[in-house]
Amino acid sequence: MTKLRLAIVGAGPAGIYAADILLKAERHFDVSIDLFEQLPAPYGLVRYGVAPDHPRIKGIINALRDVLDSGQIRLFGNVLFGRDITLADLKKHYNAVIFSTGAIRDAALNIPGIELDGSYGAADFVSWYDGHPDFPREWPLEAKSVAVVGNGNVALDVARILAKHADDLLPTEIPDNVYTVLKGSPVTDVHVFGRRGPAQVKFSPLELRELGELRDVDMIVYDEDFDYDEASKAAIAANKQVFVIDKVLQQWRQREVGSASRRLHLHFYANPVEVTGDPSTGSGTVSGFRYERTVPDAEGGVKGTGEFRELPIQAIYRAVGYFGSPLDEIPFDERRGVIPNREGQVLDDAGQQLHGVYATGWIKRGPIGLIGHTKSDAMETIKNLMNDEASWWTPAEPDEQSVLDLLESRGIKYTTLDGWHRLDRHEFLLGEPVGRNRIKVVPRDEMVQISRGEV
DSSP: OEEEEEEEEOOSHHHHHHHHHHHHSOOSEEEEEEEEOSSSSSOTHHHHSSOTTOHHHHTHHHHHHHHHTTSSEEEEBSOOBTTTBOHHHHHHHOSEEEEOOOOOEEOOOOSTTTTSBTEEEHHHHHHHHTTOTTSOSOOOOOOSEEEEEOOSHHHHHHHHHHHSOGGGGTTTTOOHHHHHHHHTOOOOEEEEEOSSOGGGOOSOHHHHHHHTTOTTEEEEOOGGGGOOOHHHHHHHHHOHHHHHHHHHHHHHHTSOOSOSSEEEEEEOSEEEEEEEEEGGGSSOEEEEEEEEEEEEOSSSSEEEEEEEEEEEOSEEEEOSOEEOOOOTTSOOBTTTTBOOEETTEEEOTTSOEEEEEEEOTHHHHOSOOOHHHHHHHHHHHHHHHHHTGGGOOOOSOOSHHHHHHHHHHTTOOOBOHHHHHHHHHHHHHHHGGGTOSOOOOOOHHHHHHHHTTOO
């Protein structure tokens, strides 16, 4: 029977689902899968991109754990493609590779002043409060009034974490250093801005409803944003999700406000124009957010009204999407932030298939879609991988031990699935005495040492 030695680079949901789909597929060849991850722990954005107060979403980890624990996949954590292991190495030891490295950078918001001190990317903030080991452990929460630009779930996550009282996050797996910084935040007002109207938002009803449950936080919406056009009325009538979102917002319009110590404002029909700064600080720090009021254009979009407004703020977070990162020796579309591909088959600069190289997940299609999309996306890639058997690489050293020897010879302190179980158990034990589900270990060196049984 033909043997397929497959490398998957990226141990988030996309990579793990791809492995699971391949192992369960009807095929005429035997499969051996090695999963490489640059972090010491698996699960990608489920561990480092989901807010700590979303335990329901983190339940996805249970399904991912079952795949890893099936005994059919080897995990090599703390291994960075392009530094610790190269494309030439993969060709030497495998028949093919799937890249599932996701998208963790912030998409750009190209308006004047976005580079000022006090202007941040939402993805960076999420990585900080989720305890990503490659981000600083401090965060400058010094603003009383904050703007968040974006109308997706990430924007709501950022706004919720900024507005929520730190003590209400204690039952979660929030790292201790993050709790300490959030506890000292002087914030009183968080403003969320979206270009279009309430019927065109990208966040889910569940995310929105959770905002209204925050303790000691007033939810503020503005009547001027609810003069719906016919397209919005039709969307509310035809789409259950839009109907529920409108229902929640209409309930908030009836609430009495003014008693809470913090306020979370939702502004619609607001097109970002400029972040204004305070020149007295030398290089300039954020002092205001300027935007133009928009109105529906009768074609599903919006158009400017020529009315400009400015809100005093001291910090701004852009939550306008994630963006992929280029990989050594792999083609990359700088405009879209993805690996160019045809149904998961990676294409070279001339548009020809790069044999043996595949992509799945956000690095394949961009940062859109939920877990269901990730599964169907992986199925498409795996289907093409299996059909391409004639063009797989012919590795010189396909035996499984050769990869271990390679990593050992380079002095790479890689972590394994057993090591992840060790770290996972350690984090649970850290949380147990204080009644918490877990407390994340943040420093990379400490994660590696625990995983490798060196402490």
